[in-house]
Amino acid sequence: MSNRSVQQADLAALQAAYPHLFSVRWATRAKAVGLVLSVLGLFIFGLIWLGFSPMAIIHGAERLRIILGLMFPPSAGELFPTYVKALAQTLAIAFLGTLLASLIAFPLSLLAARTVVNQGVVHFFARRWFDAICGVDTLIWALVFINVVGLGPFAGILAVAMSDVGSFGKLFSEVIEAADRKPVEGIVSTGGSRSHRLRFGIVPQVLPIFLSQVLYYFESNTRSATVIGIVGAGGIGLYLSNEINQQNWDHVSFIILMILITVATIDFVSARIRQLIYSPK
């Protein structure tokens, strides 16, 4: 061991042997630098256009510090039962909204799946329609439904359902298209009808996947349902924005904590259920 000395690599010989590894490719490098510069350039342009000023940020940070100081300790005062009720309403909105969306999206997704309805036109329009619904945020739907059914959690349920019909429709139809054709062919070979093919060939394959996707969206809807109240569609969001407007910062932090705990619990429970779906027992 001690006799051996570390040999320096013969850099010159290596360079001579593998010139292409050492030469700088200017074209590639210029492209990369140009890309980074244009991304950063747009960023700086954005900051200027949006009126970004360091002074405003520093000033805001100072106020934020004061607000954060007032947030501790979090307390709900006498309103604790009200908040719990509002949070339960939030969960109900997420639950019923997701349920309603999956019930509506299931038949629609069959229409949008190329393997079920082999009609290019139907397929195309169903997809575009889902995309359009998806592109509109839940809060916008909430505003629209408030005009339709009035203020309250019911508008929230419909808003959550509406925006999820788009996402579910897209996801479900993709799952259906990816389903294995062999069970369907088997049913065709035994003389099964069209509905038999769906019921026994496709549904058993896709149902567990649908279920886990629905659960996943339930988690994400719990998050959106917490803010839906800001526009008046029920749930804890109404109290959150009220308390912010009235500057009851200890109440604000309490509500945020409640939201965090609820979301974490829902995430945990639904992750467990999803595990069960994929590996029963």
Add this chain to the structure above:
Amino acid sequence: MARIAPLIRQQRVDLLLRDYERSVSEKRQRRIASGLGFLACVLIAAWVGEVDLARFAAGIPRFWSYFYDITPTLRLAHLSEDISEWYWNGWFWVELLLETLLVAYVGTLAGAGIGFCLCFLTSANILNAPVLTFVVKRSLEFCRTVPDIVFALLFVYAIGLGPIPGVLAIAIHTTGALGKQFSEVVENIDLKPVEGLRSTGADWFAQIRFAVLPQVISNFVSYGLLRFEINVRGATVMGFVGAGGIGKELLSSIRQFYYSDVSAILVMIVLTVSLIDLFTEKLRHRFLDIGLPQ
């Protein structure tokens, strides 16, 4: 039966049938029980959520009539006049949409930058500092669990009305979301290049730059673009709380029943979101193609 009987004794058949019946009925009972539990959940949720079927039934025709009301009157004979009347405020809305896109862009890039720096701190295979990793992971979790619009409400109060609170809110939420996704990518890399570099005496930053980054960058870009799509949707409603973008205009036109304005803005939003989706999908495919194979 007659042919099976010599092979399997009747007793055995009875046993099999009984076992089958039992397992089927167990399954059926379990199904009924979980179905009832689910139904109970639905009923409780409906009660808490103040679901009123009568109100819903009354609402359905109003739902359709609302969409009928917001549909603009477009006549084929003078289509261009009708469209220019529909989009009487078009350029202003385009400007607001551009602002929305910029809010999403700046917020996403800022959040991605911070998330990028933090993700190496949360990956146990790159950095052995359990306390730091724990703290950073929990803060990222906080950032992504609080909805961005809640941050926007707070920042509007602290900084004042305008797009900057929206940018900050989106940046914080993006930091949380992308920080987690980035660190998951980093946790799954092949460690051999890192070891190779370490054996040559490269320091931690060189290891990140030459061993980790080439493996993860294409995934990072792809996740960043996906987040940008999500943030464009999020930025359209930032205006609801006064944090910039098209949302404020949409809010006031919905609240004040300017029907044709509602549909004009909604159509613009849907078109923009679809265009952005198409564009980022193209970009994502390109980056995944030129990126290193996983």
